[in-house]
Amino acid sequence: MGRPWLRRLGVAVLVVAALTVAPPDASPAPACDWDQEFLAALRVRGEDPPDWTITPDADGPGAAWVDLETRTATVSRVVPCRHVRGVVTHEWLHLLQSRVYGAAAAVAEYRVHPDEMELVADCGALLLGSGYTPYVRRRGGCGAAELAEAVRLIAAVLVPAEGSKEPQVASPGAKLLQLDSNQQPFD
Numbered sequence: 001m002g003r004p005w006l007r008r009l010g011v012a013v014l015v016v017a018a019l020t021v022a023p024p025d026a027s028p029a030p031a032c033d034w035d036q037e038f039l040a041a042l043r044v045r046g047e048d049p050p051d052w053t054i055t056p057d058a059d060g061p062g063a064a065w066v067d068l069e070t071r072t073a074t075v076s077r078v079v080p081c082r083h084v085r086g087v088v089t090h091e092w093l094h095l096l097q098s099r100v101y102g103a104a105a106a107v108a109e110y111r112v113h114p115d116e117m118e119l120v121a122d123c124g125a126l127l128l129g130s131g132y133t134p135y136v137r138r139r140g141g142c143g144a145a146e147l148a149e150a151v152r153l154i155a156a157v158l159v160p161a162e163g164s165k166e167p168q169v170a171s172p173g174a175k176l177l178q179l180d181s182n183q184q185p186f187d
C-alpha cells in the first residue's frame with residue numbers, strides 16, 4: 001500500500017470496472033426480478049439458499065450482513081434489485097473470510113479491523129464483476145494488499161490448501177465461479 005505504483009494499480013482496476021459497467025443508452029433496462037437475482041447470485045457462488053435469509057426490512061446492522069460465527073448471511077429487501085447480485089457477492093466474500101480464517105479469528109479480526117475486512121469484501125466483489133462497491137468508492141480504489149487478499153480468499157475456494165481443516169465450498173461452486181467471469185457486470 002505504501003508504494004505509489006501499487007496504489008495506481010488499484011485505481012486503474014477501479015477505472016476499468018467503471019468503464020465496463022456503463023449501461024448502453026439505447027436499450028431499455030430489462031425488468032429486474034428481486035428473487036431471481038438473489039437466487040442466481042447464490043447459484044453462481046455455489047451457495048445453499050438455506051444459509052441465506054431474506055428479511056423484509058433493514059432491521060439488522062444494515063441492508064445486508066453476515067454472521068461470521070455461524071456463517072449465515074442475511075439480505076433485506078431494501079437492497080435495490082439492480083444491486084442484489086453485487087450485495088450478495090460482497091456478503092459471500094465475508095463468508096469466505098470466516099471459512100478461510102476460521103470463525104473465531106474472523107470475528108476477532110473484524111473487531112479490530114472492520115474497515116479493512118469490508119474493503120477486502122468489496123474488492124473481491126469488484127473482481128467478480130460487481131458494479132456496486134460502496135466501500136471501494138469511498139476509499140477511492142482497491143490497494144494492492146486488499147486485492148491480493150481478496151484473490152487469496154477466492155482462490156481458497158478453487159484450490160483448498162493442502163491439509164486444510166477448514167471446510168471449503170464444494171467443487172460445483174468453483175466451476176460456477178469460473179463461468180461467472182464471462183458474465184456481464186451488473187449495472
Ligand SMILES: [Zn+2]
Pocket residue numbers: 090091094118121
Ligand atoms: Zn460488508
